[in-house]
Amino acid sequence: MSVEKKTAREPCCSKLKMFLAALSFVYFAKAFQGSYMKSSVTQIERRFDIPSSLIGFIDGSFEIGNLLVIAFVSYFGAKLHRPRLIGAGCLIMAMGSFITAAPHFFQGLYKYESTVSSSNGTKSFLPCLTNGSLAQDNENPTAEAQAECEKAASSSLWLYVFLGNMLRGVGETPVMPLGLSYLDDFSREENTALYMAIVQTVGIMGPMFGFMLGSFCAKLYVDIGAVDLDTITINHKDSRWVGAWWLGFLLTGGVMLLAGIPFWFLPKSLPKQGETETEKKSNALEGEQDHFIPDNKHSTAPNKTDPVSMVALAKDFLPSLKTLFSNTIYVLLVCTAFVQVNGFIGMITFKPKFMEQIYGQSASRAIFLIGIMNLPAVALGIVTGGFIMKKFKLNVVGATKVCIGTSLLAFCSMLVQYFLQCDNSQVAGLTVSYQGAPHVSYQPDTLISSCNMGCFCSLKHWDPICASNGLTYASPCLAGCQTSTGDGRDMVFHNCTCIGESPLSYANMSAVLGQCSRKSDCDYMFKFYMAVTVVGAFVSACGATPAYIILLRSINPELKSLAIGIYTLIVRTLGGIPPPIYFGAFIDRTCLKWGTKQCGGRGACRIYDSGAFRNAFLGLIYGLYSLSYLLWGVLYYKLCRREKKLALKNQLIAPEQDGNGVSAGNGNVSSAIVKCSENPDQETTI
DSSP: OOOHHHHOOOOOOOOHHHHHHHHHHHHHHHHHHHHHHTTTTHHHHHHOOHHHHHHHHHHHHHHHHHHHHHHHHHHHHTTSSSHHHHHEEEEEEHHHHHHTTTTHHHHHHHHHHOOOOOOOOOOOOTTTTTTTHHHHHHOOOOHHHHHHHHHHHHHHHHHHHHHHHHHHHHHHTTTTHHHHHHHHSSSOOHHHHHHHHHHHHHHHHHHHHHHHHHHHHHHTTTTTTTGGGGGGGOOTTTTOOOOOOHHHHHHHHHHHHHTGGGGSSOOOOOOOOTHHHHHHHHHHHHHHHHHTTTGGGGOOOSSSSOOHHHHHHOOOOOHHHHHTTTTTHHHHHHHHHHHHHHHHHHHHHHHHHHHHHHHHOOOOHHHHHHHIIIHHHHHHHHHHHHHHHHHTTOHHHHHHHHHHHHHHHHHHHHHTTSSOOOOOOBBBBBTTTTSSOOOOOGGGGGGOOOOOOOOOOOOOOOOEOOOOOOOOSSTTTTTOOOOESGGGOEEEEEOOOHHHSSSSSOOOOOOEEEEEOOOOHHHHHHHHHHHHHHHHHHHHTTTHHHHHHHHHTTOOOOGGHHHHHHHHHHHHHHSSHHHHHHHHHHHTEEEEEEEEEETTTTTEEEEEEEHHHHHHHHHHHHHHHHHHHHHHHHHHHHHHHHHHHHHHHHHHGGGGGTSOOBBBOOOOHHHHHHHHHHHHHHOOOO
């Protein structure tokens, strides 16, 4: 007895566990990279002066890279050296990060739009009396001058960010399908859910560190070390501020480079975990007799001794694809996943901007709070989901119930978010009138009032100041300010006529640089919002591991890598590329004040109508998640039907067996069962 226990015992540092550790670190590194990209979206948008729809397209280039190669990598990669393919992917991802950071070193210093010039302390700046700015509004530069200006400003260098992000998508392709199939091939069936939970849990730490790094870099000025920060008139809370976005890409690229090293030293295949020599032989014989036994328990590892030609693999590709898509449960899983991912990707891409515009948080603080509050809740939820699967030994139908239940609870938490709102930031001429009455206007003409009509102010520029009456004015000129004192961020504007004409109470007719802070009740509302999002993130993540198990147990074991690859391809393509673009386009429609590029023309948005922003942002999420629940209902119905077929099959087998457990024969029943198991629809596959 003791001898048998020793032979069955697995070494502490087996190669499978080494692979598990290496794959977990790669999941961390790629999530670290990806979340840093998400956290830098706002900074990149401001640096290149582009709208939200274009930054959404750039963000979606990662999925475009996946689209180019994932089908071939998933299918052919399963027959090749999977660990080395993952190592090569890590190298490509590292290169992608370095290319993304490259534009910073080719661009000149960042020049933010401003109507004020920093004085030297002895001269006063006279905003209302400078009448040259009106000419700037009516100036139309020639096409040649415009092209030359844009070339000098390097405004098209965002293409490097697009290409670098796409290259990261190409490199990430082998990690999920080949990594998970490698684990599932060589681990015990009961350990698969736990191993996947470990990989995802370690992976979810990546976004936490990625968002924290994004928050740190967002507080550092983009040209840190190259400019005197005392001369900068804006701070990290200003909508024109650009952080050191490029710095994080250098760091995440280095981490990914290290993560890929172990895979070059791992073998192509491993012995099945806990399998004895006798079991290996019996499993091999079973595999020769029936290649379509729908039980993952008896699946064997890929045979490394059989030579495989690329031509033979290519001929088998289309039939395998046809077999895969004849599985209606698999098709429903794919459709449900890409609809839900549409909502998730759109939400996570613009969530920092949502927190910034609705609750008045700075970009760096919004990113930081997502990293330290929401993501740990997600990690805990994934572990909880894996524990529930292992503890209660849930089958596919049980896992589906967990997925549906957690999704509905998470949706309820999102519905609550709609009512946790704050009023618009009070900006004279945009969200309130110059008399302080609520009045949202998308027209620039409303910035002109009787108090600033004689100042000849530019309506294009955004250079906000906060007055003592609690209103924000789009520029010192539009506030009617006559003089200024101080330098840099400490500049104070005096004798502002619009403050005096306002019926709102004021201490004096002075104003300081920057927007006014929101009302105190908005901070109170923001705390409720964060609590609700943390609960929703935890509940939603509880369904992550059961969803993977449903996918793996609903396909033919021999098509596992291809199924995961095609699943990832469709979800990444239809669920990852369009959402940032159409979410960004809807959000752009709620912009109240666009910035102005260095060479003229519309730049990035400076302030949004918070009510319209909330309706567009949350409305899209609600619509997508509601559609996914309809698909979950159909999927649950199909899975229940399959379970009934299996129960009926077992009832038919039982009476046909004699005392020795050998089938006594009813040829018709036996042949019907065999025919059912070979049905390409695979509705009875578990």
